[in-house]
Amino acid sequence: MMIKKLSLWSALSVTAFSGWAQDSSPDTLVVTANRFQQPVNTVLAPTDVVTREQIDKWQAKTVLDVMRRLPGVDVAQSGGMGQLASVFVRGTESRHVLVLVDGVPVARPGISNDSDLYQIPVSLVQRVEYIRGPRSAVYGSGAIGGVVNIITQSDEDRSQVGAGVGSKGYQEYNGTLRQRFGDTIVTAAGAYQTTNGFNVQPDSTYAGDRDRDGYRSKLFWGGVEHTFNDNFNGFFRGYGYKNNADYDQGGWGYDGGGDENQHYSQSWDTGLRFHSGLYSSQLLASYQRIKDYNYSSYVGRYNTGTTLDDMEQRYIQWGNNVVIGQGSVSAGADWKQERLTSYGADFTGAPAKDSYKRDNTGLYLTGQQQIDRVTLEASGREDHDDEFGWHGTWQTAAGWEFVDDYRVTLSYGTGFVAPSLGQQYGAERFGIAANPDLQPEESKQWEAGIEGLTGPLDWRLSAYRYKIQNLISYDNDAYYNVKSATIKGLEWTGNISTGPVAHSLTLQYIDPRDDETDKVLNRRAKQQVKYNLSGNVYDLGWDVTYQYIGKRYDVDTTASPYRTVEMGGVSLWDLAVSYPVTSALTVRGKIANLFDKEYETVYGYATAGREYTLSGSYTF
Ligand code: B12
Helix, strand or coil, X not given: CCCCHHHHHHHCCXXXXXXXXXXXXXXXXXXXXXXXXXXXXXXXXXXEEEEHHHHHHHCXXXXXXXXXXXXXXXXXXXXXXXXXXXXXXXXXXXXXXXEEECCEECCCCCCCCCCCHHHCCHHHCCEEEEEECCCHHHHCCCCCCEEEEEECCCCCCCCXXXXXXXXXXXXXXXXXXXXXXXXEEEEEEEEEEEEEEECCCCCCCCHHHHCCEEXXXXXXXXXXXXXXXXXXXXXXXXXXXXXXXXXXXXXXXXXXXXXXXXXXXXXXXXXXXXXXXXXXXXXXXXXXXXXXXXXXXXXXXXXXXXXXXXXEEEEEEEEEEEXXXXXXXXXXXEEEEEEEEEEEECCCCCEEEEEEEEEXXXXXXXXXXXXXXXXXXXXXXXXXXCCCXXXXXXXXXXXXXXECXXXXXXXXXXXXXXXXXXXXXXXXXXXXXXXXXXXXXXXXXXXEEEEEEECCEEEEEEEEEEEEEEEEEEECCEEEEEEEEEEEEEEEEEEEEECCEEEEEEEEEEEEEECCCCCECCCCCCEEEEEEEEEEECCEEEEEEEEEECCEEEEECXXXXXXXXXXXXEEEEEEEEEEECCCCEEEEEXXXXXXXXCCCCCCCXXXXXXXXXXXXXXXX
């Protein structure tokens, strides 16, 4: 089950939404809404939690396979595993979702300002907290469509090794060693994943594209947690991954053109937490380094055609929280420094290099209070950017439990996304000039929801409307704030257990349009159905996923001039089973895309077809 409310609700003796005082199970606490733990049912925005257990049940091989199952999400991928993918939340742009790892924003080295969620190996993920709607009033830049917080720290006190094989030469190996020494817990983990892949652009007229496009990923994670006394605990962790993916150039391809991506990411985080009575505080410091190379597999990485985005990000966050009555007040500050050096060649072939540094400081205040059957929440934040100065965002929401177990909510929030460094200061390799007048992209969102517990069915209906202004697009030689969009959406989510079978259903409708042309934005399906059912037959666990992705539009960039194309709707089925051979050893099998449907999420790029995976894990 995805939404944790059901288990929370059944555990409560009072009503479904009287959550502040009663709930303390870690499974139903979320940290992403306001940076401090709170029961999930006190968050008024639609929130989902995906646990590691759920990821194992789905046998997800990628983070995208987790994301595509969640409400409000469209995934468009230029091929299979490891290939570039865009994640659209509620029809907003792919750069409008804030991706956090353990509460720290993921650095954005590219000019297009994407968070590169597809590069994060799924073995890193112990839990995903996902909030839809704006959250800039807590986190600042990036949180227009929603927030995805990937939590890498596990609470499970166990060690595990696992291995798997599958179609197209797929192999995976992973291991986690966890040891407790008194008040200290030490964890070390590693994972390796590889596939030979398939030809991602089978219709390309360029002969060099006829190969298979494989992928390889290596991941290391190490961490120490220590409890100093009843009030203080601290942690230090480091993780890094290196991914390699082959891709195709398309009809314009030439020998020596870029067809290989190498992505290095490392992060070092340390933090100290204090808790006494009603007051909590935490200080977090993080250093991230991303190196993203694109080069030609013919001539190798050490060649003038190679491009490199080399980014360092330093981040400090200090947060404080006081529990007041049936609610809390949080306030804090964060500071982020981005340093980017990007290398390549301009359109004449001459070497081009940019080096930029920018600092951002943010101050925020948030509060929630439950007064009888009414929950109120409000947040405000000011961010200071070196180039465009101060930028303020705020949001407010109210929820009213009008009868036991039924609640209506109404919310309004603003959000923003700061331009990427290359968009703001110029990018020689793309021939982009600096535009000192460039402003952040801004959004306003209204949302109304009704949710309830009707017998065993736990459901929610949300309707929302976005107005997004100052959208950044480029025209000839610079990026400008020229576009705006309006998005209307309706989503229904429901969870129910009927005897031995658990069902989870999402129905979503979105209408995302460019204000100027009134055209539906590309690569987002107006209609989607996401249905997951799971259960056990004796010890055999089974999980079936159905997904309908409605028709989408895209642009054929191989045609001259470009033309708009329609990609047909598709129904996809996945089937997964698991069997505990002993209490420590579990074997798993999966068939993805059971009926071998041919479809595209990016025009001209193939998807995988039917795939089999067999894996096992041993816990000790
Ligand atoms: C337009 C485009 C660009 C434009 C983006 C314009 C903008 N507004 O900023 C420019 C020229 C800047 C660009 C640059 C690059 N691109 Co480009 N680009 C495309 C193209 C033709 C269309 C993308 C699009 O419009 N999508 C439609 C909208 C609705 O979806 P979207 O999610 O909002 O699209 C955004 C992302 O695609 C992003 N983007 C574009 N390229 C890349 C590349 C990477 C690695 C990432 C993370 C994001 C990204 O910019 C788009 C607009 O914001 C695609 C090919 C295709 N048909 O998809 C290649 C494509 C995505 N690009 C590609 C590459 C390799 C690059 C570069 C790395 C090239 C280089 N060596 O410098 C750079 C780096 C970009 C970055 N990280 O910021 C590859 C990715 C291959 C892969 N599997 O990893 C593709 C698939 C082309 C190919 N060879 O097949 N690109």
